[in-house]
Amino acid sequence: MSQTADLIIRNARVLTMDEAAPKAEAVAIAGNRILAVGSNDEVMALAGTSARVIDADGATVMPGFNEAHMHIFMGSLSLVQLNLHAVHGFEAMKSAILDYAAKNPDEPVLLAYSADYGILGELGPTTRHHLDAMLPDRPFMMYAPDHHTAWANTAALKLADLLNGRDVGIGNEVVMGEDGLATGELRETNAITPVARLASTGGREGLGIATGGDPENLTPEQRAVDRAILKRGLEYCASEGLTSLQNFDGNLYQLELMADLEAAGELPVRIRIPFHMKNFMDLSMLDKAAQWKERFASDMVRGDFVKVFMDGVIDSQTAYMLDGYGDRPDYDCEPLFTREAFDAVATKADSLGLQVAVHAIGSAAVRQTLDGYEAAIKANGKRDSRHRIEHIEIIHPDDIPRFRELGVVASMQPVHVPGGSCFPLEPTVTRLGEDRWKYAYAWRTLKDAGARMVFATDWPISPVSPFECIQNALTRKPWGEGDPDQRMTLQESLYAYTAEGAWVEFMEDRKGKLKPGFLADIVVLSQDIEAAAPDRVADVRPRMTICDGRITHETA
Incomplete structure (x- = not known):
């Protein structure tokens, strides 16, 4: 790596997410890597003759945000x-x-x-x-x-x-x-x-x-339209301070469009896209997922995990529940995969070295997913799989410690909580039933029980802004007297959006922290986020986003 910097950010309150050196004043970038993190004087000594120097004016500088669950094509079109x-x-x-x-x-x-x-x-x-x-x-x-x-x-x-x-x-x-x-x-x-x-x-x-499949009879004009839609959406994500996206619907078509944008130098964020395993697919289809993992393996575009839907959502009563719904106690709904079918999917995917991420909102869906991951461990032995469960909007208390025991990641969306900034209390709280409120959207409960956790918005389900999501994590109020306080701290929330997001991607050796040698994925904020009141965090904005050493967003 060059010993002179191309870009320097100084006079900052740097939050590195690196436990060995958690704070600093300045960051130096050479090429697409971080050259140094330290004091203003230490970093300025590395400035090359043509280096650009950015004065952060006391604002926060931190790793770029990693949106751990979103839908890029639908989100881009929603614009x-x-x-x-x-x-x-x-x-x-x-x-x-x-x-x-x-x-x-x-x-x-x-x-x-x-x-x-x-x-x-x-x-x-x-x-x-x-x-x-x-x-x-x-x-x-x-x-x-x-x-x-x-x-x-x-x-x-x-x-x-x-x-x-x-x-x-x-x-x-x-x-x-x-x-x-x-x-x-x-x-x-x-x-x-x-x-x-x-x-x-x-x-x-x-x-x-x-379907997880690709469009048929696609014309060059249609492909060009889709590419333009996605490019606009990716640029919008960069404008929100995002440098990494984990997409949660997948097909080869999207991967190839992303690879095309990367080759053209037009990809402003890193992205990983899954193989979507549907309940009508044969197990042999997972071999295709393994092939994608080999084919799409750059630091910018990866196709390295499997997505599964176990159920739907609470509000429409398509979530798979234990002991029914609060307003319909005799109805549990059905899972999209039988127990035997999902056990087989989890076991084979795990044997192929593929991470599995399952949409499971209802308590029965969460349990069946955990059971499947446990079946994979019994069949294949314990490995560093980092399998995930997405959403976990209601959980049975018996299943809370299983996340730590099985090494399963809790992928949560604080902005989704009913009564927060996006969604009303009803009909969700009635569907859940008051006796189960204490185990709903239980971020703090899961965290305190040892679960590793990443944050996201599920865009376009809710706005893609990490700041609004974090504000909900900091300010949530219990629904009922005696319900547990599920709020997270600012540091926990920022870590879930950066270092932990990189870890869940198996990329903790090169991104998610500001430290020498790591990829230069950085966001300069409009103010000191640590000084912002919890109920004003959503007012914080990205002043500059840098991905792979390239400025992908800058305010005027």
């Missing part, structure tokens, strides 16, 4: 879709939809996202009739914030041949009304995809979730 977050009531919703429709006259199916489950208030649950009264003559569908439920108008249901219902498989549902026709509510991917694929993108943004 041009109708955002219904914070829209409430019939008239406000109608106005937003009509305005969006007028601005998009050629869109075959209009799509919106982040529509609250209770968006219509006293009018009750959304139906196609409500949507027809707002927009009767053009196909329209809106996603719930969690993207596990959507609501479509009659025009969209007819176009997708769903108005009379359809068998869409276990854990998925076209909700039917007393009149024998679809109500407009579509639960889970298999029910939603028939509408989504009729939009101008052909639903390509959702293939990584829906």
Whole structure:
């Protein structure tokens, strides 16, 4: 490595995430590596004749944020879709939809996202009739914030041949009304995809979730459109201080687009993309995942893990629960994989050296996933697998210590907590039942029990800003008297977003910390984040983002 710096950041409050040297004043970069971390005088002595020197003016400088769970294609597309977050009531919703429709006259199916489950208030649950009264003559569908439920108008249901219902498989549902026709509510991917694929993108943004497969009969023009959509989304992520993304829907198409951007020098963040193992796939498909791991193995683009959905979400009662729901105690839902099927997937993936990451929101889904990881250990022996469970929105107390015992990572999204900055308390708290609140979104409980933990937003389920997510981790209030305090400290939250994110990727030897020789992934903040009040952390902004030694975002 060169002994002179190309770029120096000085007068900073440097948080290195390196226990051996946790704080400093300045950082020097040479090429794509960190040359030095130390005092202003020590680092300035390394300045080359043409080095750029940035004065942080007392603000925080730290490793770039690692978004440990997100959906890059859907998130990128959401930047041009109708955002219904914070829209409430019939008239406000109608106005937003009509305005969006007028601005998009050629869109075959209009799509919106982040529509609250209770968006219509006293009018009750959304139906196609409500949507027809707002927009009767053009196909329209809106996603719930969690993207596990959507609501479509009659025009969209007819176009997708769903108005009379359809068998869409276990854990998925076209909700039917007393009149024998679809109500407009579509639960889970298999029910939603028939509408989504009729939009101008052909639903390509959702293939990584829906099938794990690649688009068919793709034209060069369509590929160019998708590349541009993704590039814009990646640049947006860089503007939020992110230098690493862990994508949670996967197909070869997305990996190849990322590799193309890397080869062209246009990839502003690092990204890993999984092989999505679906319940209809044969175990032999995991051999393809192992091939991806070999093929996509650069420091910028990796295809090195397996994603599985075990269940859905609490609000639509598609999460797999122990002892039913609070408002439906006789109903548990069904898992997307049987116990035997998932045990086999976990065991084979583990034997191939593949990390497994499972979406498991309900308590029964969490238990079945832990059981599968335990089965893999019994079959293959204990290895440094770093298998993960995503979300863990409700857990049975007996399963809390198993995370440490089995070495399973808890991947959490503090911004998702009901009653926080993004989502209302209802219907989640009622679905859970008050007796289980103490084990819901139990970050602190899991952390104190020895679980290793990473943070993320699940963009576009919630805004991709790490600062808003961290604020929720710092300020969460118990729902009921006597419920445990689940708040995290600032240092814990920053570590979960940086060093721990690198560790879960098996890249702790080269990123996630500011130390000499590590990859130059750095964010310069707008202020000293340690001095910010907990309820004002979301106001912090990235002033500059540096990924692989290259400035990928800079404010004017």
